Amino acid sequence: MAKTGFCDSMPLLDLHKKTTEERRAPLRAWSNASGPKERWHPQEGEEQPRGVQQKTEPERRWVRRLPVSTEDGIIMGFHENESSSYSDGYKEDEAVLLYLHGLQGLHSLQTLVPGLLRHEMELAMEKLGLIYDRSYAWDVFSDMMRSQLRFTFPNADLPRPFTDTTRAILVDWLIQVHGVFHFSEETLYLSVHLLNRSLRQIKVNTANLQLLGVVCLFLAAKKEECLLPEVSELCFLMENSYSKRQLLRMERRVLTELKFEVSHSSPLHFLLLSASIAHCSTKVVWMARYLLELSLLEGQCVVFLAAQLAGAALCLARRILQEPPTPERETAWCIASSIHMGSEATLLKIMHIQAGAAARAQSRDTCATFLKFSTGETMHVSNHLALQSAPSLLSLTATHT
Amino acid sequence: MAQECGFQYEPVAEIGGGAYGTVYKARHVESGQFVALKSVRVQTDQDGLPISTVREVALLKRLEQFDHPNVVKLMDVCATFRTDQETKVTLVFEHVDQDLKTYLEKAPAPGLPPSRICDLMRQLLCGLAFLHSNRVVHRDLKPENILVTSRGQVKLADFGLARIYSCHMALTPVVVTLWYRPPEVLLQSTYATPVDIWSTGCIFAEMFRRKPLFCGDSEVDQLGKIFNVIGLPPEEEWPADVTLLRHNFSPISPRPITDYVPEINDLGAELLLEMLTFDPLRRISALNALEHPYFQEDEVTNG
CATH class of the missing domain: 3.30.200.20 (Phosphorylase Kinase; domain 1)
Structure with missing residues (x-):
């Protein structure tokens, strides 16, 4: 029940069909055929009272009170001038990160980081298998923070004729294909990252859009996976609308145009690191992963940095689940929050997008992520009732700023 | 394109x-x-x-x-x-015109001044710490792929290439020098970043000696030459699951490193020994090496 039968969704994937009519019609058909309603089973005991917004107040206080300040912008100093508007907040983030970008030879930097945070970071990185040697933990993290600035998009505009909707349909399909191959989550994030760049850098027509998407997934798999799908399998998934030769040619084209730069800082790494430092419950982590994956479908999210998307997903997940605070957990959250993932204004902006996406998720045509996170394996997070009212949860707290 | x-x-x-x-x-x-x-x-x-x-x-x-x-x-x-x-x-x-090998060959008679060696080493370790913090192991560090610009700037080259090439080249017998290889590579045990530190230690000694420290002509010979200097390691440090056993080598105790590198000062010798440590887990890391008093001493004398 976890995976949408692949053949069910095939009509949707016919992006290469000649006329727009042909392309649109099956889309409706598919959403009717495997609509999420029948798959949506609210879990017993997950009922959340709706009016719990006031509870989020203490959390806001945690965000900025830790009195640590180093020369490194990663650690949050005192940002008390937070009354600024959204755009100011974003600029401030950029300034901090750009400053960080300018630093070289950061090896002495780790001495400036509070020992407790450093220790937690080392443990978290080790747990995620990101380091061989603990003494490099902080450097690896600094590099992650800097690398995420490497490919940023000034705006969310897509070259014509593509729209956020076409992009979302393609990403949704890639999520399904990704599920079919049981690839790692990193591969999915990398695929969409490559797609975002390719869409803006390579001229493709609508007929080749699906091919481009598959090639991005294929390249991401080459970067991240041990077992690769056969090219013929990929062609089969596209109903053999393209030949193997066409696929391999597209691969060369994408690699050449992207100049082999197929690495990125995955928002998932930031999420898992923060969650691990914050000692978040498994359910919070699944919820945050769900919200983060939903942002892959949101065209407007491409302008945000990986750490910001992850930070927002984690904050929102905590607000939605409203787990009773324990001193231990709050302290851990406090330590995790001292890592500068983004200004409050930026995080809030992203949380709004994610909350909106989560509220609409089950009624959309592009519901692969919703289905994926409705399984027992993922603790049924996408079925959580509070998600439907997630946007209002935020708008109330937003008025306090 | x-x-x-x-x-x-x-x-x-x-x-x-x-x-x-x-x-x-x-x-x-x-x-x-x-x-x-x-x-x-x-x-x-x-x-x-x-x-x-x-x-x-x-x-x-x-x-x-x-x-x-x-x-x-x-x-x-x-x-x-x-x-x-x-x-x-x-x-x-x-393109950088000269590598460390030529740089050492071209140095006038008594060799490089100690402060120059210290500076080259610091740059070398900085580059290495950077690679290691990015989870890149050079694996083939030797004077030929350490470049030195005309202004004395050290630049590591060919990192990662070893892997690119080895994957694809069905080459005619590849001649790769053994001289900078650490014991764990010679013994074909597992290896990671400490590999490069060993090679750096060999290069450190070579900067003073102006000739390589260990010039073995086979894996076993190379190991023998290493043990002549650092002594045969104790049984408990010998890696498990390797074909070459410890008792294949004659027991030998370490000799003072200054017998081989007489020009090195005390702190330099101390650092060198920490780099030429048999057990990769106990070998100093690039980051820690940069914190070694050997480099601070130089700051004082030059500053």
């Missing part, structure tokens, strides 16, 4: 017929700038470009963005798709 490499650069000279294929010095037609071109021919099978090429080149590109002063600059990567079966990947690096 794919064809650009050929047109943009004109070859000037062949600069290395190294183990990993031919390297050309070339000139960028527009700017007149010199570059080093290294090409690998990759078999493109029915799965397209091989995974290893995609990964290694992506890694080099990722490191490039940090623009580290002690790492050679990768200016461009070109993929020329010759046929459906073969792809030529050309890496375009900045």
Whole structure:
């Protein structure tokens, strides 16, 4: 029940069909055929009272009170001038990160980081298998923070004729294909990252859009996976609308145009690191992963940095689940929050997008992520009732700023 | 786009017929700038470009963005798709005229002044710490692939290439020197970043000696030469699951390192021994080596 039968969704994937009519019609058909309603089973005991917004107040206080300040912008100093508007907040983030970008030879930097945070970071990185040697933990993290600035998009505009909707349909399909191959989550994030760049850098027509998407997934798999799908399998998934030769040619084209730069800082790494430092419950982590994956479908999210998307997903997940605070957990959250993932204004902006996406998720045509996170394996997070009212949860707290 | 490499650069000279294929010095037609071109021919099978090429080149590109002063600059990567079966990947690096080997050979009679050696070592370790913090192990560090610019700046070269090449080249017998290899590589045990520290230690000694420290002509001979200096390690440090056993070597106790590197000062000798530690887990890391008093002492005397 976890995976949408692949053949069910095939009509949707016919992006290469000649006329727009042909392309649109099956889309409706598919959403009717495997609509999420029948798959949506609210879990017993997950009922959340709706009016719990006031509870989020203490959390806001945690965000900025830790009195640590180093020369490194990663650690949050005192940002008390937070009354600024959204755009100011974003600029401030950029300034901090750009400053960080300018630093070289950061090896002495780790001495400036509070020992407790450093220790937690080392443990978290080790747990995620990101380091061989603990003494490099902080450097690896600094590099992650800097690398995420490497490919940023000034705006969310897509070259014509593509729209956020076409992009979302393609990403949704890639999520399904990704599920079919049981690839790692990193591969999915990398695929969409490559797609975002390719869409803006390579001229493709609508007929080749699906091919481009598959090639991005294929390249991401080459970067991240041990077992690769056969090219013929990929062609089969596209109903053999393209030949193997066409696929391999597209691969060369994408690699050449992207100049082999197929690495990125995955928002998932930031999420898992923060969650691990914050000692978040498994359910919070699944919820945050769900919200983060939903942002892959949101065209407007491409302008945000990986750490910001992850930070927002984690904050929102905590607000939605409203787990009773324990001193231990709050302290851990406090330590995790001292890592500068983004200004409050930026995080809030992203949380709004994610909350909106989560509220609409089950009624959309592009519901692969919703289905994926409705399984027992993922603790049924996408079925959580509070998600439907997630946007209002935020708008109330937003008025306090 | 794919064809650009050929047109943009004109070859000037062949600069290395190294183990990993031919390297050309070339000139960028527009700017007149010199570059080093290294090409690998990759078999493109029915799965397209091989995974290893995609990964290694992506890694080099990722490191490039940090623009580290002690790492050679990768200016461009070109993929020329010759046929459906073969792809030529050309890496375009900045060209630096001399390597550490020539630099040491050209140094006038008594050798490099100690302060110069200290500075070169610090730069070398900075570059290495950078690679290691990015989870890159050089694996083939030797004076030939440490470049020294005319202004005395150290730049590590050819990192990661060892892996790119080894994956794709069915080469005629590859001659790779054993002299800078650490015991765990010679014993074919597992290895990671400490590999490079061992090689750096060998190079450190060589800067004073102006000739290599351990010149073995086989794996066993190389290990014997190493144990002559550092002594035969105790049984408990000997790696498990290796074919060469400890009792294949005669028991020998360590000799003072200053017998081999007489010009080195006390702190330098201390650091050198920490780099030439048999057990990779106990060998000093690049980051910690940079914190060693040997480097602070130099600051005091020079500052």
